[in-house]
Amino acid sequence: MKLFHKISLIAFLIISCKSAQDNQLSNSSFEIVTPTTKTSILYGKGERLDSITANLLAEDIYKVTSYKPKVITSTNEATKNVIVIGELKSNLIKTFLEDDAVKQEFKNQWESYIYKTITNPTKTIEKAFIITGTNPRGTAYGVFDLSKKIGVSPWYWWADVPAKKQQELIINQPEFYSSAPSVAFRGIFLNDEDWGLQPWAEHTFEPETGDIGPKTYSKIFELLLRLKANTIWPAMHPSTKAFFHYPSNRKMAEAYNIVIGTSHAEPMLRNNVDEWNKETMGHFNYKTNKESVYKYWEDRVKEAKNIDGIYSMGMRGVHDSGMEGVKSKDEAVEVLTDVIADQRGLLKKYINPNVEDVPQALTVYKEVLDLYKNGLKVPDDITLVWTDDNYGYIRSLSNAEEQKRNGGSGVYYHASYWGRPHDYLWLESTNPYLIHEEMMKAYNLNNKDIWILNVGDIKPAEYSMQLFLDMAFDAESFQKTEAVKAHQTQFFTDIFGADLGETMADIKTAYYQLAFERKPEFMGWSQTEKTTPIYKSAYNTLSYGDEISERIKSFETLENKVDSIEEKLPEALNSSFTQLLSYPVKGASNMTKKFMYRDKALVYANQGRKSASVYKDKSNNSYENIVALTKNYNALSNGKWQGIMDMKPRRLPVFDNPEINLEFKNTEKPIGISVEDTSSTKSGIPKLPTFYVNDTASYFIDVFLVKNNQASWSFENIPNWIKLSQVSGELNDRVLEKRIQVSIDWNLWKASGEPLSAQIKIKSEGFNETIQINTSNSYQNLSEASLVEKNGLAVIYASSFSNIHKTEKTFWEKQTGFGHTQSVMQAKPLNAKSTENTTEAAYLEYDIETETITNEAILKIVAIPTHPLTTDGDVRIKVQWNNEPIQELSFKTYGRSNTWKQNVLTNKAIKQMKVSLKTKGKQTLKIFMVDAGVALDYMVLNTKNKKLGYKLPKETELGR
Incomplete structure (x- = not known):
């Protein structure tokens, strides 16, 4: 199942809207629709997928030009300009292309295609535009790539994207050989379909079936081919009948040449939720009910004998649960070993005596990963499919030895999830930079035989699906994080035009960042x-x-x-x-x-x-x-x-619409105030956070009605160097509160003798309150870009290092766009061995200016909550504060611990250590690389045990 992949960028197809007389035609020009030319489409009779793609291409051309080409199956019917569709080895294509006209090394390439224009190939054909693939799917990708380039989006049906209308359609495409896909089997898992896809299919789109049936699957399979994908894990929740329940589902998959697989919980192409009947079959227990379970699998293997499928191996519970009847990991490994041996026996008996040639996969999901770590031996030809932790962080990937497996490896990844600590089934919310970081990590560590994305109901995961499958097809063009923004911009530009593409991409980027x-x-x-x-x-x-x-x-x-x-x-x-x-x-x-x-x-x-x-x-x-x-x-x-x-x-x-039961504080004051941070002086006077010299910071004071229906308020005793956004005002039933921003005019502050404090008063009828304003000149001799402690906190983003040191074998690399700071620093290369000795380690160094002396400061280091790269790996760094002893910290989590739950809910992994500030002034922090893949986001030095907020804190850079 392991394939050799060689990638290069796909050439752009140039579309011309010029009239025939204005267009200087080259040998690669091909007129599809002009006033004098109306192209027909030719494919080989009996070729099912070619028939589908030929007719869809005709529809696509019609969408663009309002002319629908005639679709024919005989060369004798072909005249003038013809688009020819067929597999490279087909008799039809051999009529147009001599064997030596095709590069020899291309012929055995996986799912690839050629564009070639031929002049006067027959007496009746003036020009033939050849689209031919190394297999039927390769041909289909070529056809649908052409459709996209003439203005028909892959999402024309699933997102109602209108075609880009043109009166004339002329393509200028030099001879082109596509590269093989980066990942061999690329597809989606329809999952948790209970609230969207299934009821919609049942009641709106496919009422004749009353379920997700062949009509729905035909649209899904077409979308997959348009996105250059090839694999489906069908819907399998209790709301949906099993894929094989409807014979037409299988026929539809065969027609579209889609590879059928099943999820981590569905061995041997079975849907346990729908097909395993406990009352008639007994427990799904291979220890106590082996005969029934074996026959259950045997029946499906015999039924699926000629299907293009990938068999999920192993055994879990009926649905998403651990294996029944085992009491320990050792016992589970023993049973699972027997299960896999018996399953392979079935494949050998009914599918192929050379069982290693039958596509098989073991999805190392949840407890199966623990069993694998506990010694489960998986036959070398079975593909190991690693998984994320359901929240986008891959739990493990193949190590150097596992990368040598004949079966290779892949990834099952979530863009939608039902389960603890909380579902995310409603909106598409997985950050594209996270998808990119994790899946490119998988690709670069040679996990590229199967990539499956859990898309839930497909809608609204359209962009995640597009990005995931585009990376799977051409991973090399996504090596840099900057490719994500370019891809998202192109996605919206293709649909909404260049004027809106970048703007919409910026909006969606901000949306993903908030998510x-x-x-x-x-x-x-x-x-x-x-x-x-x-x-x-x-x-x-x-x-x-x-x-x-x-x-x-x-x-x-x-x-x-x-x-x-x-x-x-x-x-x-x-x-x-x-x-x-x-x-x-x-x-x-x-x-x-x-x-x-x-x-x-x-x-x-x-x-x-x-x-x-x-x-x-x-x-x-x-x-x-x-x-x-x-x-x-x-x-x-x-x-x-x-x-x-x-x-x-x-x-x-x-x-739900939340119930909100308000319990109002009982007070006799007519109005109230609330100062930012709600702290006070020793004498009880409320005070704002300290202002630092030359900072542009502002802090707020809220004035609000409590008892009265209206009130006038005003500030008094305001020094000229204190700026308030409003010094007086009225509160009433229309203006119940007012927020006043307070800042400092530093020029006037200096002219006033650089006072370190002042008190201002706010008055209203029956109300009089004093507010303390403090300033600090601790850092007035520092540059404005210095990282400093302010109000008991120093916040440092990982990319704001003062020095970076790489070694001959290791380095830290900035990942632009990724993380809370959108600029994380990642330990590279991914295949580097762990560095235990700090004298041999790459490191980041940070200079921080502080104003507090304490032995009780807490340094928090926030990383992206990634998992170890391999089953025996870790997620460690080493940290040195000033000249104190070096400490090792690990971000590794175990199972579904409370730490892991908080990590995935917040997208943060936090470790902390106590540090000493023996003197004011410069402090030095060094972070050494230990394990590859660690992604540092930001650090917080807390000198006064302040309660932190939830959002990413602003970096405490002097001057801001």
Whole structure:
């Protein structure tokens, strides 16, 4: 099953809209539609996939030009210009191409294709544009690549993308040989289809079947081929009948040449959930019920004898659970060894005596990874399919010895998931940079025989699917992280045009980044399995600039940009825009507001603010907005998608309209104030965070109504060097609160003698409060780019090193766009051996200026929560603070521990150590590489045991 892959960039096909008289035709020019030329399409009679692609190409040309080419199967019918479609070894293609006209090394290349224009190949044909592949799928990729380049998106049906209309269609394509795909078997797993794909198929698209049946699969298989994929793991939840239940499903897969596999829990092409009947078959237990289980598998193997399939080997529970009847890992390994031997016996008996030639895979998922580590021996020809931890972080990949296996290896990866600590089934929210980092890591460590993406219902995971499969087909063009932004821009440009492509990509990038901070489905701070109620979030609305307002503002900015585009968007693109951008952005925004406004209401009620009731209403309104957005989505394209989008998959608490019971603080004061950080002096006077010389920072003071229905307020005793965004105002039923930003005019501060403190007063009828303002000149002799401690914290992004040291064999490399800082530093190369000796290790060095003397400071180091690269690996660094002893830290987690759960919910792995600040001034931090793959995001030095916020803190750079 292991294939040799050689990759190069696919040449662009140049499309010309010029009239025939203006176009100087070359030998590679081919007129499809002009005033004088109407091309026909020729394929070989009896070739099923060629027939499908030929007719789809005719439809695509019609979408673009309103002319539908005639599709023929006889060369005798062909006249003038003809597009010829067929496999390289077919009799039809041999009529046009001599054997020596094709590069010899190309002929055995996996799933590849050729474009070639031939002049006067027959007496009746003036020009033939040849699309031929090394197998039928290779030919199909060539056909659909042409369709994409003439203006028909792979998503024309699944996202209602209109074709780009042209009156004339002329292609200028030099002879072209495609490269082989980077990954041999590339595809998707339809999963958790209970709330979208299945009910939509049952009630809207395929009511004649009442299920996901051949009509639905034909559309899915077409999409796979248009995306140059070849493999499906069919839908398998209890809501859906097994793939083989409907004979036409198999026939459809055969027609489209799609490879059938099954998931990690479905051995031997079986769907246990639908096909294993405990009442008639007994327990799914190979120790106590071997005969029934064996026959169950045998029946499917005999039925699937001639299918193009990959057999999932091994055994788990009926669904996504551990194997029944075993009491220890050793016993499980013993049973699983017998299971695999018996399964291979079936394949040998019914499929091929040379069982090593039968495609087989063992998905090393959940407890199976533990069994593999515990000594399970897997036959060398079986492909090891590694998995992520369900949240995008691959648990292990092949080590140097495993990379030598004849069966090779691959990856099963999630873009959608049902399970603990929390589902994410509603919106597409996996950051493309995370997909890129993990899958390119897999590719570069030679795990490239099978890549499967769990796409849930397909919608709304369109972009994740596009990116994943494009990387699987041409991984070499994705070696740098910058390729992600370019790819996303191209995706939107292809659909919406160059004027909008980059803007939309920027919006979606910001959307993904907000989801990386916290997925929409995780905003209730609840968990599942067991399901908990929602809780107050960890976002702090009273400190760090008001984290809640900042997150709301970030989403509102995106919503405004979306609205601006929608106002000017051509009507034909409205449906696509809603599906690919508007619904995800607005849905995530309103989910955020629902919980952020709830939190504000609870916190503000505790302060006695009248405005708390307003935020309660805003929270409830955000829920109603999601209802309306979802209703609109399901009505798109004249009801085509009715039932595809469910805003409450699994009916978890996070999706409900939250109950908000406000308990207002009882106070007699007419108004109240809240200063940022809510700290106070020793005498009890509230104070703002300290301002540092030449910083542009500002901090807020909130003034709000408590008892009165209206009140006037004003600040007094304001030194000229203190700037307030407003010094007086009115509060009433329309303005229940006002936020005042406070900053420093440093020129006036210097002219006033550089005072280190001042007190300002705020007054209203029956209210008088003093607020302390402090400044610091600790760092006035430093450059503005210096990293410093401010207000008890120093925040350093991993890419802000003062020195970087590489060795002959190892180095740290910046991954632009990735992580909370979007600039993580990763230990490279990925195949490097662990470096135990720091004198031989690559390291990062950071200079930090501090103003506190303490032996109790805490240094937190935040990394991306990746797992060890191999089963016997680790995720370690070594850290040295000043000249203190070097300490080793490991980010490795085990199983589904609470640490792992928090890691995947926050996309952070945090380790901390106590450090001493013996003197003020410069401190030095060194971080040494130990294990390859570690991805450092940022560090926080906490000198005063401050409670940190949730969001990525701003880097404490002097001057900001």
